Amino acid sequence: MKVLFASIAALSMALTTPAQAGEVPGGNEVTFGIVPQQSASRLARMWGPFLEELSQQTGTTFRFRTTKDIPTFEACLAAGAFDYAYMNPMHYAIFSSEASYRAIAHQEGKRLKGVMVARVDSEFSEIASLDGQNIAFPSPGAFGASILNRASLQRVNVSYTPSYVKSHDSVYRAVAAGLMAAGGGVTRTWNALDPDVRAQLQIIHETEGFTPHAIAVHEGIDPAQIDKVQAALLSMPASHPDLVKGIGMKGFVAAADSDWDDVRALGMDREETGIKHEGDIACPSG
Template sequence: MTLKQGFVPWLVGVLIAVQAVVVHSTEKPLLFGIVPQESSSKLADQWTPFMRHLSEQLGREVRFTTAPDIPTFEERVLAGHYDIAYMNPYHYVEFSESPGYRAIAREGEKRIRGIIVVGEDSPITSLEELEGATLAFPAPAAFAATILTRAELERLGITYTPRFVSSHESVYLNVQKGFAAAGGGIERTFNSAVEEGLTGVRVLWRSEGFTPHAFAVHPKHADDERLRIQAALTNLGSSEEGLALLQRANLKALVPASNGDWDDVRGLGLNFIQKTGDP
């Protein structure tokens, strides 16, 4: 083979590769929606490196996005705004029905629990002592932070005044500042708040555990693309870099998930609750 004969197929290969890159670069970014349990700035700090890594693994931009509040997040999920979404268990049960998001991953060694917190110096030692008090919650249909905690209060026949605030962080701050006698949250966001410097708040009660948040893909995406996204997520636990990204986002190693994993939540019969909450 002459130099010229060898050069031609090499050049053709280069041109094909360049063309593929050009075509590839025109693909719309995948929008990855994160439920706004915490402030947008904090979520961006936690999740942006995670998205950058996924972009590299998929060869396509994955863009972090969230919403100003939980009801807006729900509206966007219902409208199919997000290609991929990280949503609470109740959200997944609802949005797997319509518009049909499909679960691909979840934390493998975790159960989500609702907690009720009170002030560190509060004399309250039992839920019964919350009778007649004002309690803070992140949103009306927050699965663990509101639904599970309120269910327990109602089971005990405790009457109280609910105050819905913008996020889990706001719940803890309301309790810390004495604006509410107690509040509902989850262990992950409470531990994160403590690591960030929250003081003066303690856990009074914990619920039983349920299947945690879902990573789910919009049904418009083909099976092969969904499986590629699933592999990129579940492979994070196989390297030090991936584990560091999971830790930064306050996640444990992810495992493949299927729709039936959330049957424990479906068994609670929560379909009467409005779509206005988060975990």
């Protein structure tokens, strides 16, 4: 497993030049973990320029980090492996207390919704028609793509066989290829999907909306640095809208821990979420 992780980490860094990685001469260096909703190579292309500008504005070098899949990312959050992290709402609800992460921002004007997709030429036009089918999800703990969609299927008493395929893009491609009857994603990754793949699919269900992913910081980071980072995040949409658009967003707002009380109110225990929190996992370092 360590060899596999090392290859992913090497890929992530190989896709960024020193400038793209956010190199700031003489600055502090921290890690920024990104939940792997998409491939490591695609995430590096999306987030590298954004983190470079964040580094320049704050005087802190941000190192892009991700993992081979969402369960590994969850285990790394549990270990406090990232200084800053972009994590899903259920991750934040859990690891804000278990691993001392504190939210500083989230996407502006956004409610996170899960979507269920099927091929446009399939017989599946609503989730009730999926009884007995194979359905793809990124991972058990993917909040919108898996947790919310599984809850929707449960409410209509649909029996199905889940397949966990590591990323949102893998879900969409598996359904487009006819390998799965349907699959779960979220509106942001659906909108960012390759148009050729999206043209083969249709949304057959959308869940209710929740507070979106958190950008959070681990305990022990200098409060003065955190203030600079938060201020830079909030100003980025006006100063560099192209970079914000590049990560699939329009803007940010300052966050409070209570913003994710809607997620906590779901009352899901650890077993129900499927979120990993322990194990011998090799996590990225600075």
